[in-house]
Amino acid sequence: MKKALQLALGIVTSVGGFFDIGNLVTAAQAGARFRFQLLWALLLGTFLVIFLVEMAGRFAAVTGKAIPEAVREHLGFRVWLGPFVVLVLLHVLTIAVELGGICFALQLLSGVHFALWVVPVGVLVWLMIWRTTFDAVEYSVAIIGMITLAFVVGAMRHHPPAGEVMAGLLPSRPDHDTANYWFLAVSIVGALIAPYLFYFYSSGAIEDEWDRTYVWVNRGVAVIGMGFGAAISAGLLVAAAMVFAPLGIRVESLNEAALVLTNAFPFWGFALFAVSLGVACLGAMLEVTLSLAYTTAQTFGWRWGESEAPHRNARFATVYTLAIVAGCAIMLTGLDPMKLTMVTMALNAAMLPVVAIPFLLLMNNGHLLREHANGVLSNVVVGITVLLSIVLSVVSIPLLVVGS
Amino acid sequence: MLLIRDLLDRQLIDRDGEPMGRVDAVVLEPREGAPPRVVEMQLGFVPLARRFGPRVASWAERLHRRWSVRRSARYSIPWSDVLEVHEHHIQVRLSAAESPAHDWERWLRRHVIGRLPGSGKA
Amino acid sequence: MRAQSSRVLARSVLVAGSLALATSCRSSPAQHLAETLDEAAGQLAVLDMGLAAWFGNRVPTAFLERLADETTSKLEQAASSATALPSDSALSDSARRTLAHAATAASLAPLVRSADTSGIRARAAQLSALRFTIGALRSRVSLEP
Numbered sequence: 001m002k003k004a005l006q007l008a009l010g011i012v013t014s015v016g017g018f019f020d021i022g023n024l025v026t027a028a029q030a031g032a033r034f035r036f037q038l039l040w041a042l043l044l045g046t047f048l049v050i051f052l053v054e055m056a057g058r059f060a061a062v063t064g065k066a067i068p069e070a071v072r073e074h075l076g077f078r079v080w081l082g083p084f085v086v087l088v089l090l091h092v093l094t095i096a097v098e099l100g101g102i103c104f105a106l107q108l109l110s111g112v113h114f115a116l117w118v119v120p121v122g123v124l125v126w127l128m129i130w131r132t133t134f135d136a137v138e139y140s141v142a143i144i145g146m147i148t149l150a151f152v153v154g155a156m157r158h159h160p161p162a163g164e165v166m167a168g169l170l171p172s173r174p175d176h177d178t179a180n181y182w183f184l185a186v187s188i189v190g191a192l193i194a195p196y197l198f199y200f201y202s203s204g205a206i207e208d209e210w211d212r213t214y215v216w217v218n219r220g221v222a223v224i225g226m227g228f229g230a231a232i233s234a235g236l237l238v239a240a241a242m243v244f245a246p247l248g249i250r251v252e253s254l255n256e257a258a259l260v261l262t263n264a265f266p267f268w269g270f271a272l273f274a275v276s277l278g279v280a281c282l283g284a285m286l287e288v289t290l291s292l293a294y295t296t297a298q299t300f301g302w303r304w305g306e307s308e309a310p311h312r313n314a315r316f317a318t319v320y321t322l323a324i325v326a327g328c329a330i331m332l333t334g335l336d337p338m339k340l341t342m343v344t345m346a347l348n349a350a351m352l353p354v355v356a357i358p359f360l361l362l363m364n365n366g367h368l369l370r371e372h373a374n375g376v377l378s379n380v381v382v383g384i385t386v387l388l389s390i391v392l393s394v395v396s397i398p399l400l401v402v403g404s
Numbered sequence: 405m406l407l408i409r410d411l412l413d414r415q416l417i418d419r420d421g422e423p424m425g426r427v428d429a430v431v432l433e434p435r436e437g438a439p440p441r442v443v444e445m446q447l448g449f450v451p452l453a454r455r456f457g458p459r460v461a462s463w464a465e466r467l468h469r470r471w472s473v474r475r476s477a478r479y480s481i482p483w484s485d486v487l488e489v490h491e492h493h494i495q496v497r498l499s500a501a502e503s504p505a506h507d508w509e510r511w512l513r514r515h516v517i518g519r520l521p522g523s524g525k526a
Numbered sequence: 527m528r529a530q531s532s533r534v535l536a537r538s539v540l541v542a543g544s545l546a547l548a549t550s551c552r553s554s555p556a557q558h559l560a561e562t563l564d565e566a567a568g569q570l571a572v573l574d575m576g577l578a579a580w581f582g583n584r585v586p587t588a589f590l591e592r593l594a595d596e597t598t599s600k601l602e603q604a605a606s607s608a609t610a611l612p613s614d615s616a617l618s619d620s621a622r623r624t625l626a627h628a629a630t631a632a633s634l635a636p637l638v639r640s641a642d643t644s645g646i647r648a649r650a651a652q653l654s655a656l657r658f659t660i661g662a663l664r665s666r667v668s669l670e671p
Contacts, residue, residue, distance in 0.1 A: 065492065072413050072426065073492070078455060111588030131522055247571035248564060252600070255593050256572050262579045270585045301415050301426035302509070309524025314512040317523075321516075 006208065007217045013142040014225025015149075015232070020284035021101035022094075022191030022348075023233040024277060025341045028260065030184045031240030032251040033177065036160075036168030039234060041185040043169055045192030046230035048388070050222050051381050052356065055363050055374070056198040057218035060205035062372045067202045068298040071358045074365065083358055084299055086351050090195055091292040093344045095327035098285035099125075100337030104254050105278030109271065115332065122328040125285055129320055133307040134207045137290075141283035148280050150272040152235030154264035158242035165238060183399040186392055187342060190349030192230065195356075196284075200291035203298075207305065215372060239264065254338050285327075293320040343400065350396040352389035360386060408432075411445060415493040416481070418500040425505045427494065428452040429478075442483045445494075447505055450477040473511040479504040555611055556667055559621060563664040566604045566625055570657040573597040573632055577650045587638060594634040601629035621663055628656045 030038040060066055065073070072080045102125075103117035128137060174181035210218065239260050244251060251257050254277075261269035296319045297304035303313055310317035331337070360382050363374045374382060408430055416424040429451035432440040449472070453464030468477045487495040500506050517523050576593045579585040605625035611618045631652045637645045 063492075069415070073415070077413055077428075077452060081456075108586075108589060111586060130520075247575065248568045249571050249575070250565075250568045252568075253596055255589070255596055258589070259572070259575050259579060259585075262575075262584045266582065266584055270579070270589070299426075301423055303423045310517050310520070310522075311513060311524040314509050314517040317517050318512050 003214065003217050006210075006214070007220050009139060009142075010217065010221030011225040011228070012146070013138055014221055015142070015146065015228040017138070017142045017145055017283045017287060018197070018226065018229025019145065019148045019232045019276075019280040020191075020194075021097055021277070021281050021337070021341050022187075022194060022345045024101070024236060024257070024280070025254075025338055026184060026188045026191045026345060027233045027237040028240045028244075028251045028257045030188060031237035031242075032244035032249055033184070034174055034181055035241040035245045036165050036238065037172055037174060038181070038185055038188060039165065039168035039237065040171045041188040042192070042230060042234055042237065045189040046226060048189065048385055049192050049197060049230075050226045051378070051385065052193065052198045053201050053226055054219055054222035055378070055382075056202035056359070057205050057210070057222060058215055058372055059359075059363065059369065060202045061210040061214045061218055062212055062370075063368050064206065064211070066206050066294065066298055067199055067359050068295045070362055070368075072299055074362055074368070075358055079358055080299065083355050084295070086354050087195055087199070087295055088292065090344070090347060090351060090355075091288055091295070092323060092326050093330070093340070093347070094194065094196060094288045095285055095292070095323055096330035097337060097341045097344055098281040098288060099324075099327045100331050100340065101281030102278050102285065103331065104337060105274045105281065108258055108274040109278075114337075115334070118328050118331045122324050125282070125289065126321060126324050128286060129289060130310055130317070134204075134290075134305070135307075137286055138204065141279070141286060144279050145283050147272070148232050148276045149235075150261065150265070150276055151232055151239055154261045154269070154272075155235040155238035155242065157264040158239060160238050160242055179399065179402045182395070183346070183402075186349045186396045186399055187345040188233075189392060190345035190347070190352075190396065192233070193352055193356075194345075194348050195351070196288040196291040199295060199355075200287045203291065203294040203304075207307075212372070236260070252338075253336075289320050289323050289327075292323050293317075346396045346400040349392045351393070353386065353393050356389060357386060410489060411442070411494065416445075416447070416505070417493045417495050418503075419487075419495075419497050420499060420501075422500040424496065424498075424500040424503070429454060431480075444480045444482045445486075446478045446480050448474070448476075448478040474504060474507045476504065555618075559608070559611055559618060560664065560667045562604050562607050562625070563621060563660055563667065566601055566628060567657065567660050567664065569597045569600045569604070570628060570632075570653055570660065573634075573653060574650070574657065577646070577653075581647075581650075591635050591638045594632060594638065598629055598632040598635075601625060601632050605629050617663065617666055621660075624656060624659050624663060628653070628660070631656060 027042070030041070056067060059070065063070065068080070068084070071083070099118065099121060100114075102121050103114045106112065106117045106121070107114045205214075205218070240251065240257075243249075243260055243263060244256075249256060258270060258273050261273050263269065265272055293316050294304055296302075297316045300315075302315050304316050305313065308316075330340075362368065363382065364379065366373045411427055411430050414427050416427060418424045425447045427445045428448055429446040431443045431446060433443045434440045450461060450464045450468055454461035465477060468474070481496060481498065485496050485498055487497050489495075573594060576585065576590055576597075580587070580590045605622065605628075608618065608622045608625050611621075631649055634646060634649055637649065
């Protein structure tokens with residue numbers, strides 16, 4: 001019974017907590033500029049994240065270790081240092097853009113300028129981590145995160161042509177803006193495989209005290225949760241395709257994106273977009289901040305645990321406090337949140353080999369995982385993932401320069 | 405058969421079950437006609453930096469002298485203080501709260517975290 | 527491990543350099559004009575959509591103001607980008623003038639702030655007409671290599 005509850009909660013958390021500003025921006029631009037042609041990139045990214053998340057969860061459940069702990073212990077600090085530095089940078093950038101998303105949503109709803117929200121929201125997020133328990137954070141945000149399903153409903157209300165949508169699930173060549181097409185494909189994948197997702201998931205499994213018997217719950221959460229979560233991105237992509245593409249609107253700013261639901265939901269469309277953006281980014285910001293703190297604490301062997309009083313966990317608390325301060329500082333420099341988001345997504349893709357390969361190596365460690373080590377199928381997928389990640393890595397930065 | 409691999413980068417747990425950091429360096433004593441003996445384990449930014457080479461180590465030493473709240477650049481735990489080497493961690497008979505391993509924890513608690521409202525200080 | 531990453535980096539830089547070179551070489555004046563007009567058409571469509579939503583009470587006034595400001599600055603950019611085109615063609619001249627008009631018409635913020643609804647309606651009609659003109663200009667741009 002408890003496992004069924006964990007499965008349900010895990011799915012809700014994944015659906016509600018999966019969507020963030022990276023998914024929103026990449027899906028909206030892809031739909032607006034290329035209609036359904038980039039759905040295959042969404043599908044590809046979803047497969048990748050399901051496998052990565054399933055492996056991270058299985059590893060945590062079986063060994064009781066989260067990824068950073070495991071990599072430092074079994075591969076050594078010299079191997080871990082590079083990935084660790086990269087993770088810190090990516091996490092801080094992501095915290096900044098998610099914060100940007102929350103502030104932009106508040107600007108949409110209140111009319112009050114974006115920059116004025118940065119510090120109050122930063123303090124609010126900090127308070128949420130400072131004062132509440134892990135469960136409260138995870139579940140409350142996940143449940144209100146379900147509002148992002150509005151994108152799926154909105155897409156359906158436009159009656160998209162099923163044949164064309166299906167055709168989009170297979171890769172096709174664009175008839176215009178080739179560089180931008182491939183850049184968006186890479187960014188969509190980058191938004192889906194954001195490192196904080198599977199790193200947070202692995203620490204979350206430990207916080208939730210999963211053990212060997214949770215391997216099947218883990219599988220369920222990974223497949224159904226991530227799958228449904230990706231469906232929300234697909235919904236937004238389809239909605240953008242139906243609303244923006246026919247008009248030649250390229251969604252070059254968040255203000256443009258904000259119009260996506262105003263036809264499907266005449267009265268509530270604007271508010272639904274703003275609330276969805278705000279809540280999704282709030283959930284993501286909490287996860288990324290915690291993920292950074294967990295990763296740092298585990299790397300250096302400190303006590304870690306969100307539910308502990310900060311007084312007992314001073315170093316852990318200092319890390320997440322500094323992370324939020326850094327995020328606020330970046331957003332206060334006046335950088336455009338949408339542009340910074342696209343850069344961050346491209347960097348996620350570029351750095352995937354660095355943050356994933358050490359962990360993937362451990363999945364074969366029979367000594368650690370015994371009968372739960374990767375079978376042949378999983379290893380084939382791992383091999384493909386590694387190759388794909390290297391390809392993504394090599395092309396993403398040039399595409400960022402040329403294609404955006 | 406105990407190997408460096410089983411000690412380096414391992415989690416240390418103190419006598420009360422508190423995490424006490426990770427083993428950043430291991431000091432061995434070579435012996436004639438026998439495998440080397442473990443003298444002590446070291447914790448600290450400087451021993452960790454030394455693993456990347458002597459130049460990185462001296463840079464770390466300079467940083468430590470300028471900025472660190474620690475009294476010493478390295479905290480040495482003699483092998484005799486080890487209670488048991490488990491599969492995933494090493495249990496020692498010391499108390500983290502009283503040891504230099506928690507220098508930064510105590511400093512941050514006093515000067516930063518403890519000063520913020522609602523930190524849970526009794 | 528380090529040698530491998532520097533090789534990957536070198537390769538990325540090479541690819542980036544060649545791609546950048548390739549794209550910059552390929553952008554002809556006609557292509558540039560087409561892109562500028564497409565961009566402007568998109569912006570006018572956004573503002574049109576925003577205005578329709580505002581008239582239907584589906585979006586707040588503050589949002590319309592910000593949207594109009596954004597659109598205006600993008601149209602101004604497009605207009606100044608068009609001045610970089612060679613000035614011998616009548617098409618380019620028309621494009622330049624139309625884009626400049628569009629930028630002016632799009633600056634709705636003062637009207638929005640003074641709640642001049644009829645003034646805004648007039649502008650909306652103007653913007654629709656300009657959209658049509660830009661569409662016509664765009665179809666006249668031939669993109670033969």
